[in-house]
Amino acid sequence: MNKKQKDCGTVMLNLKQTAKFLKKHDNYIILTHASPDGDTLGSAYALYYGLNEIGKNASVICPDVIPSKYNYFARKTDHVARENATVIAVDVADQRLLGDLQEEFGNDIDLNIDHHISNTKFAKNLYLDANASATAECIFELLMQMKVNINNITAKAIYTGIATDTGCFKYSNVTAKTHSIISMLYEYDLNAPEINRIMFDTKSKKLLELERMVLDSAEYHFDDKCILLTVTAEMQEKTGCSGTDLEGIAVISRSVEGVKAGVTIKQNGADSFKVSVRTYNPLCASDICKKLGGGGHNAAAGASVKGSLAEVKEKILKAVYENMEEAYAGASVNK
Amino acid sequence: MNKKQKDCGTVMLNLKQTAKFLKKHDNYIILTHASPDGDTLGSAYALYYGLNEIGKNASVICPDVIPSKYNYFARKTDHVARENATVIAVDVADQRLLGDLQEEFGNDIDLNIDHHISNTKFAKNLYLDANASATAECIFELLMQMKVNINNITAKAIYTGIATDTGCFKYSNVTAKTHSIISMLYEYDLNAPEINRIMFDTKSKKLLELERMVLDSAEYHFDDKCILLTVTAEMQEKTGCSGTDLEGIAVISRSVEGVKAGVTIKQNGADSFKVSVRTYNPLCASDICKKLGGGGHNAAAGASVKGSLAEVKEKILKAVYENMEEAYAGASVNK
Numbered sequence: 001m002n003k004k005q006k007d008c009g010t011v012m013l014n015l016k017q018t019a020k021f022l023k024k025h026d027n028y029i030i031l032t033h034a035s036p037d038g039d040t041l042g043s044a045y046a047l048y049y050g051l052n053e054i055g056k057n058a059s060v061i062c063p064d065v066i067p068s069k070y071n072y073f074a075r076k077t078d079h080v081a082r083e084n085a086t087v088i089a090v091d092v093a094d095q096r097l098l099g100d101l102q103e104e105f106g107n108d109i110d111l112n113i114d115h116h117i118s119n120t121k122f123a124k125n126l127y128l129d130a131n132a133s134a135t136a137e138c139i140f141e142l143l144m145q146m147k148v149n150i151n152n153i154t155a156k157a158i159y160t161g162i163a164t165d166t167g168c169f170k171y172s173n174v175t176a177k178t179h180s181i182i183s184m185l186y187e188y189d190l191n192a193p194e195i196n197r198i199m200f201d202t203k204s205k206k207l208l209e210l211e212r213m214v215l216d217s218a219e220y221h222f223d224d225k226c227i228l229l230t231v232t233a234e235m236q237e238k239t240g241c242s243g244t245d246l247e248g249i250a251v252i253s254r255s256v257e258g259v260k261a262g263v264t265i266k267q268n269g270a271d272s273f274k275v276s277v278r279t280y281n282p283l284c285a286s287d288i289c290k291k292l293g294g295g296g297h298n299a300a301a302g303a304s305v306k307g308s309l310a311e312v313k314e315k316i317l318k319a320v321y322e323n324m325e326e327a328y329a330g331a332s333v334n335k
Numbered sequence: 336m337n338k339k340q341k342d343c344g345t346v347m348l349n350l351k352q353t354a355k356f357l358k359k360h361d362n363y364i365i366l367t368h369a370s371p372d373g374d375t376l377g378s379a380y381a382l383y384y385g386l387n388e389i390g391k392n393a394s395v396i397c398p399d400v401i402p403s404k405y406n407y408f409a410r411k412t413d414h415v416a417r418e419n420a421t422v423i424a425v426d427v428a429d430q431r432l433l434g435d436l437q438e439e440f441g442n443d444i445d446l447n448i449d450h451h452i453s454n455t456k457f458a459k460n461l462y463l464d465a466n467a468s469a470t471a472e473c474i475f476e477l478l479m480q481m482k483v484n485i486n487n488i489t490a491k492a493i494y495t496g497i498a499t500d501t502g503c504f505k506y507s508n509v510t511a512k513t514h515s516i517i518s519m520l521y522e523y524d525l526n527a528p529e530i531n532r533i534m535f536d537t538k539s540k541k542l543l544e545l546e547r548m549v550l551d552s553a554e555y556h557f558d559d560k561c562i563l564l565t566v567t568a569e570m571q572e573k574t575g576c577s578g579t580d581l582e583g584i585a586v587i588s589r590s591v592e593g594v595k596a597g598v599t600i601k602q603n604g605a606d607s608f609k610v611s612v613r614t615y616n617p618l619c620a621s622d623i624c625k626k627l628g629g630g631g632h633n634a635a636a637g638a639s640v641k642g643s644l645a646e647v648k649e650k651i652l653k654a655v656y657e658n659m660e661e662a663y664a665g666a667s668v669n670k
Contacts, residue, residue, distance in 0.1 A: 212550035
């Protein structure tokens, strides 16, 4: 935890108390996290439209430029003066995620609305529902609790938050309540197929070009149980892809039938690579990455590895091989 | 319509009447369509398990081999003798879709349960809900109407049918009711994330290899508004991909940002190609394919084109160009 962060004194609010808090004040600044995604933006704007509906002034501030693909709900909001404003953060698990806004607002968040179990409790008040699939699910419930009228655009923002944080309802964070909320949102003029097309079925030409190069780089090892995909600095330069563009590559590595360890190697310096590992039982991504000086979850982990690409590959293959030996030792699993 | 098919005399049943029909008889043969997908199989097995629950004998018969990925709900069923059986078809819009079972059963279906508006009414009785996202949605409602106990495996089968026919809730056939039903299914031991992984996030090594080759073939035209993807006979031979393996390729062609016409060219003979066109407004796939001697819907159409690959590409580009000229003529659309 960052030294600047408070680790005590956060008041935990329940749904009713949070709704009451939101009704009490009149001028709000709503903050999203940096590198904004569909959930932080959907949550911020849904809350913004909801507060507008009951006559509150509100302003959404994002530490980074909002990608234009969110333009169907993200608009320029009013200016709310800092002095009299109540500051709300949405979907921000740690104040460091506020990016460029951390210095100004980090220790001065009046209310944080979040769904991450890992929330570091840096705000004065926190509404945390770790069972919610997305923060947008929390916002929907708050607006319901406040009996705020939901508009079509509010519905689009909430839908976007939930759909993007669940991989369009594919992941393990989805619950009966998630689908029940979405069912209610379908009563609005949602145009969900168009939202889904923009969010899930649109790829930039440069990303397609990068995927082509990455597939060209595919190497299979250990009887096709391990795949290595490589994103060199040259590929990034040639295609102009970087940062979030590269997030989808690790997904490819775990989608190949029969593969138990999908490894993506991204170059981020002359002799420096970021390694992402995705595994299926009985292999363990966390164990593999620990051997490489990194760590993470059982099914998804990472490490930073130094050396030439050939050296890095050798280190990775050794770590994967060791984990396979451990995992399959004496087990009845089909090697 | 096939000459053998009846085009009259089909009795249209409502939900209540269909439930009554299913309770009345004791021995059922349930037929799926050929080239079985998640909906026809999910519907057949959900109905099978439901009928079992209320003491009926039932057998599921599929005209083709059931892919092993459906093994989590598709099992060997009992044998039901043809003589005394009531024959039900599920998700079968036309008797020709029964494949090898058409000759034996085509004119002898007692009840058809379907959601295709294009249903040719070939069965003696038909329960058709064209607003249902999937036939599995109809089966769920029928089991509810019959007050049949739903088991975990029944829930998995219904979930699979709905999820696969809606592209995991992405498409325009999804309604509020769809999500409401899924919400109810989440009360069972569904393990939806694992189902979704098998259905949506698993690719064979050979398909990944084909995708690599197809991306290598990508050609952009008309200021990147048109993409041509080619699947040659050689690519199919080298990778071992054919038939349903190739279905996903057209999806790539329509997912590239800025592309208004995505064209996939599949070789199916020495000088013979199957062309699939996907368009966005203001272009029209149907108009483009008509120029090539084919047809289809506004956003998705196809044609068979003869000639060398170079000749076929030239014909396609001419058709796309003409459609662009028509579409953008005098319009305020940004070219």
